[in-house]
Amino acid sequence: MQAVQGFLDHYNYVVTIFLMVAGLYIVIARGNMVKKLIGLSIFQTSVYLLYIEPGKILGGTAPIIDPAFTVYSNPLPHVLILTAIVVGVATLALGLALVVRIHEAYGTIEEDEIFEKDGDT
Amino acid sequence: MLLTLLAVVTLAIIGQRNLFGVVILSGVYSFLMASVLIVLDAVDVAMTEASVGAGISTIVLLATLHLTRTIEVRPWRRSWAPLVLALVTGLAIAWGSLALPPFGTPDAVIHRHVVPRYLADTVKDTHVPNVVTSVLADYRGYDTLGETTVIFTAGIGVMLLLRGARRRDGGGGDDGAGPRA
Amino acid sequence: MRTSLILRIGTKLVLPFILLFALYVQFHGEYGPGGGFQAGVITAGMVILVGITFGLGAAKRIAPPGLVRAMVPLGVLIYAGTGVLGLLLGKNFLDYSVLSASDPAHGRGLGIFMVESGVLVTVSGTMTALFYAFVERGR
Structure with missing residues (x-):
């Protein structure tokens, strides 16, 4: 019973870690560069969850001060993640721009084929 | 529960080989993530995630697919090393997460440090009731200046990488034709 | 244009409301959810919508590339300039309390x-510039 309760208390962290591991797996196992970048952004969103989840207080409300409420969720992780999302898309675009240039230079976006072409020269 | 749905979409992304499908699924993923964030009271973050993750990222990914190709060829060496590595990492993080306080407890360490001061003083200090805005632009102004600079740098980088004529089929014409994606 | 009539009319109908919503998000960000980052992305989204529906030429008439390129560093300058203003008026960098003498x-x-205006300018400029860069590469 204790174990079940513990699992339910940490269920959100279990899913977060699953997303993290799935992102990591895509980045390592897949050779396609666009897919690698999507895996990277899945990893990134799991980090967003990891930051936001501890900030939530059960029964709390969004951190906008109003006389009607007294309990607010923690605003500090929100600030950090808010900027992280926008920076994340900017860096994703940078990575994709690199992929476009690689495709123009090598004619492929698969890691293996690029290694083969490098081996030929 | 929404989180479970997120996990299912992630599995679909791993399995899908058509990159177009992957991009659409990642848009779905972003919207689910935004809903989860609303449940977690992070309304500002949810708004950003919905507009950035499902809007801009999808557009940029689709543009890249248009410039490259949409099918993932799979040389797919069935090696177990990545899976084992990922699982070991996951177990290590899970073991670490056991020490975290249970979900939603109000007396966790994170809620006791500087945050009560922000919540109590923001209206008095800045006349701004949205604590996220006041922390973002005032209490932690340095951080946000840094983030803005990072966005600026990334934008410059993309412009430098993608400007100029393409080597293979020469420079394109000027205005007139729309994007074909 | 090749896009369907419904798409074109629909885009024209929602366009002002998207811009209005972006401005609302920007200026109401101190009282409700929102702020410079979100408003910037929504503004860029409006330009991208025009670009997808009516072609790149129409988008460039709304947001000229020169202006967009200038906006990217301008926002950072507004932000840092606000900080330096505090410095010049005798307080620390990014301490805004001196901007009003009385309160x-x-x-x-x-x-x-x-500061939020600076963020808006940089984010919307960068996102629009990203779109232009990728689309122009494809032609």
């Missing part, structure tokens, strides 16, 4: 407003 809290509110 420090009012000055900080003003500083937040200026």
Whole structure:
């Protein structure tokens, strides 16, 4: 019973870690560069969850001060993640721009084929 | 529960080989993530995630697919090393997460440090009731200046990488034709 | 254009409301959810919508590339300039309380407003520039 309760208390962290591991797996196992970048952004969103989840207080409300409420969720992780999302898309675009240039230079976006072409020269 | 749905979409992304499908699924993923964030009271973050993750990222990914190709060829060496590595990492993080306080407890360490001061003083200090805005632009102004600079740098980088004529089929014409994606 | 009539009319109908919503998000960000980052992305989204529906030429008439390119560093300058203003007026970097002589809290509110405008300019400029860069590469 204790174990079940513990699992339910940490269920959100279990899913977060699953997303993290799935992102990591895509980045390592897949050779396609666009897919690698999507895996990277899945990893990134799991980090967003990891930051936001501890900030939530059960029964709390969004951190906008109003006389009607007294309990607010923690605003500090929100600030950090808010900027992280926008920076994340900017860096994703940078990575994709690199992929476009690689495709123009090598004619492929698969890691293996690029290694083969490098081996030929 | 929404989180479970997120996990299912992630599995679909791993399995899908058509990159177009992957991009659409990642848009779905972003919207689910935004809903989860609303449940977690992070309304500002949810708004950003919905507009950035499902809007801009999808557009940029689709543009890249248009410039490259949409099918993932799979040389797919069935090696177990990545899976084992990922699982070991996951177990290590899970073991670490056991020490975290249970979900939603109000007396966790994170809620006791500087945050009560922000919540109590923001209206008095800045006349701004949205604590996220006041922390973002005032209490932690340095951080946000840094983030803005990072966005600026990334934008410059993309412009430098993608400007100029393409080597293979020469420079394109000027205005007139729309994007074909 | 090749896009369907419904798409074109629909885009024209929602366009002003998207811009209005972006401005609302920007200027109401101190009281509700929102701020410079979100408003910037929504503004860029409007330009991208025009670009997808009516072609790149129409988007460039709304947001000329020269202007967009200038906006990217301009926002960072507004942000850092607000900080330096505090420095010149005798306080620390990014301390806005000096912006209003009578009421420090009012000055900080003003500083937040200026900083958020800087964020809006940089984010919308960068996102639009990203779109232009990728689309122009494809032609």
